[in-house]
Amino acid sequence: KELEEDLRHAVERNQLVLHYQPKVHGKTEEIIGVEALIRWNHPTKGLLPPGAFLPIAERTGLMETIDTWVFIEACSQNKAWQEKGYRKISMSINITPVSLMQGDMERNLAAVFRLNGWDPKYIEAEITENNMVFSVDHIQNKLKALQDIGIRISLDDFGTAYSSLSRLHELPIDKVKIDRQFILNLDHEGRGKNLYDGILDLARSLDLMVIIEGVETREQADFVRERGCDEIQGYYYHRPMPFEEVEKLLQRMD
């Protein structure tokens, strides 16, 4: 209850912060983008992870406000890095289906992009396949509206929900993020690897870009690189970090 009240003021009091987890190229292993991950710098409880407050935000109707804040903050940051002359990287932003479906987010974003002159080419929205309690038709239109702005769409947690599988070919998406579970399965000899190959083939057959998340060891990295995924994310390469640390990595790149 108390936390709920605090959260209402978190945005205006500047308590929300973004950390960024780099993504690397499947072949070169160089950083090609980052994913924005929210934290709440609570005045007395310290830095809270998303799991500690996003469920509250969802329950209390604050999700759209937060998702929109994240979007704008992350795009501003990426623009600032570009203006500093670093190599251009993509920025991925998590969007809850709820906030996409409830409001006018796509129209607000279109206005924000126009106003700031941001290049949508470097922006990617990650939308989770879980909690997609909405009809495919409805979400389809919303995703299409984001694509029309020029933002790319990535389907998060791919392979963990089956509701949309039969209509996957109809969803306006550019990329799938294969769920971490598939990496964990690799440890069980044989079938886990077949499962990975199967999900990769599925994505490929639909002409979707593929990112694999949760890579924690060299062995796992070698396995997925050999199979040919486009991008990789995981603790083996980089953990989520504050923007200053991303900058240090970017400085070392050129």
Ligand code: G
């Ligand atoms: O960083 P961490 O592993 O604790 O994140 C847990 C989950 O919280 C992520 O998998 C992601 O789906 C969600 N999440 C993180 N940041 C954001 C955000 O800015 N917006 C939304 N909607 N979800 C986020």
Ligand code: G
């Ligand atoms: O599915 P999504 O992209 O939202 O997942 C992001 C979350 O996954 C982040 O909270 C991040 O901390 C976590 N994460 C990223 N890489 C790894 C990893 O290699 N191992 C584990 N266990 N978690 C990871």
Ligand code: NA
């Ligand atoms: Na994500």
